[in-house]
Amino acid sequence: MYPIDLFDPRHYANVRKPVMQAESLPAWCYTSETFYAREVERIFKRTWTFVDRVDRIPEPGDYLVFDYVGISTIIVRGKDRKVRAFANTCRHRGSAVMAGEGNCKAMRCPYHSWTYGLDGSLIATPYMNLTENFDPGAYSLAPIRLEVWGGFVFINFDANAESLRSYLGDLVDNTEGYRFDDMVCARRLTYEIAANWKLFYENFAEQYHIPFIHKTSLYKQKRKINPPEKTDGNYVALYVEHPGSRMLLAGDTGFPPIKGLEGRIAKGTYYPNIHPSTVMGCCVDGMWFVRSDPLGPERTRLVVGTCFPRATLERRDFAKVAKRYYKRLDTTIPEDIKAAEDQQAGLRSPYYRPGRLSYLEQLVHSIDNWVLDRVLDRAA
Numbered sequence: 001m002y003p004i005d006l007f008d009p010r011h012y013a014n015v016r017k018p019v020m021q022a023e024s025l026p027a028w029c030y031t032s033e034t035f036y037a038r039e040v041e042r043i044f045k046r047t048w049t050f051v052d053r054v055d056r057i058p059e060p061g062d063y064l065v066f067d068y069v070g071i072s073t074i075i076v077r078g079k080d081r082k083v084r085a086f087a088n089t090c091r092h093r094g095s096a097v098m099a100g101e102g103n104c105k106a107m108r109c110p111y112h113s114w115t116y117g118l119d120g121s122l123i124a125t126p127y128m129n130l131t132e133n134f135d136p137g138a139y140s141l142a143p144i145r146l147e148v149w150g151g152f153v154f155i156n157f158d159a160n161a162e163s164l165r166s167y168l169g170d171l172v173d174n175t176e177g178y179r180f181d182d183m184v185c186a187r188r189l190t191y192e193i194a195a196n197w198k199l200f201y202e203n204f205a206e207q208y209h210i211p212f213i214h215k216t217s218l219y220k221q222k223r224k225i226n227p228p229e230k231t232d233g234n235y236v237a238l239y240v241e242h243p244g245s246r247m248l249l250a251g252d253t254g255f256p257p258i259k260g261l262e263g264r265i266a267k268g269t270y271y272p273n274i275h276p277s278t279v280m281g282c283c284v285d286g287m288w289f290v291r292s293d294p295l296g297p298e299r300t301r302l303v304v305g306t307c308f309p310r311a312t313l314e315r316r317d318f319a320k321v322a323k324r325y326y327k328r329l330d331t332t333i334p335e336d337i338k339a340a341e342d343q344q345a346g347l348r349s350p351y352y353r354p355g356r357l358s359y360l361e362q363l364v365h366s367i368d369n370w371v372l373d374r375v376l377d378r379a380a
C-alpha cells in the first residue's frame, strides 16, 4: 500500500534525477485522494487557471459560470466591457447566484432576490429596510482575480499570486505571431474521462506515442522532431516542423494561413503545455486548446476548443471546410483519451512500479517535477 507520508521528498528521489536517469511518478500520484487534495490546495487554488475564450462573452451582461475544484465562479462582462470574476455565493445567506451562461442586466440571487450589478456591487435588497446598520456597500460579491492574455481568460484564487504575464513568462512573446486576440473559438467539445488530470497533460507533451496511438491518423503526416523548447515561464513546449497544417489529417486541405505569420512558426506547429493543465496546438491556420479540469484523483473533464482568425470564420465556405478540422480532433483526441484511460487502469495494479523515460519524454519529466516542486514538503 501507499507510504503513510506521501509528501516526504525521499519517495521521489528517482523522479528528481536528471531525465535520462529518472523514473516516472509513483502510482499514488495518479490514484490517491490525499495526493489529489494536496494538488488542489497547492496547485489548482494558487496558480492561474485557463477558463475560456473572452469571445464567449462578447457583450456587456454576458456571463458564464465556471465550476472548478469545488469553487463556483461567475465570469461576467460589465457595462464598461471589462470582464470580471466573482465568487458565485450570495452575500445574504450564500445561495449560488447564477447558473449556466447567458446575458443579464444584473445578477439576481434566486433565493431572496438580492441583486448585484455587473461590477459585483449590491444594488437591490428587498425587505431589508428594518435591518439595523445594514450597509449594502459592504456586501458586494467577492471578487476573484481575472486576467486576459490573447483573448484567453484566466482566473486565480490566490489574491497574492504573481501577474498572469509574469506567470506565463516568455510564452507571451513566443506566440505573438499567432494574433490570438484576433481569434474566435468556433467549437467547444467536452469529454469526461476516467483518468488523472496529469495523464492527458503528460501525453500531450511527448511525441513518443504518435506512431502507436495515432498510427492511422497523425502518424501519416511527415514531421521533424526537435528537442523540447527552452522556456522561461510556467509552461513547457514542443515545436514540430512539418508541411501544411497539423489541425488537419493527411490529405485534407483547409483554410489559408494566419495573416502575417512568419518565421519558424509559419513552418510547423508550436505545442505549449501551460501548467497546471491547459494544452494548446498552435498551427499555421488556427489553434486548438484542451483545458483539463480535475474532478477527482481518477476523473478529469476535458474541454476542447477550436479557434480560427475572425476573417476565417467570415468565409462563405467556413462551415464546410471547418468540418475537416473537427474530424481531425474528433479522431485524435479520443485516441489520446483511450491511452490515458488505459494508463489509469494499469496504474491501479499493485504490480505497477515507476518506469524509465525515453529522450522523447523529457517534458513529462519536467511536468512531474513542476508538480513535485509544489506539492512536496521541504526536506528536513
Ligand code: FES
Residues within 6 Å of the ligand: 090, 091, 092, 093, 094, 095, 109, 110, 111, 112, 113, 114
Ligand atoms: S441567499 Fe441570496 S438573496 Fe438570500
Ligand SMILES: [Fe+2]
Residues within 6 Å of the ligand: 203, 204, 209, 210, 213, 214, 336
Ligand atoms: Fe496524442
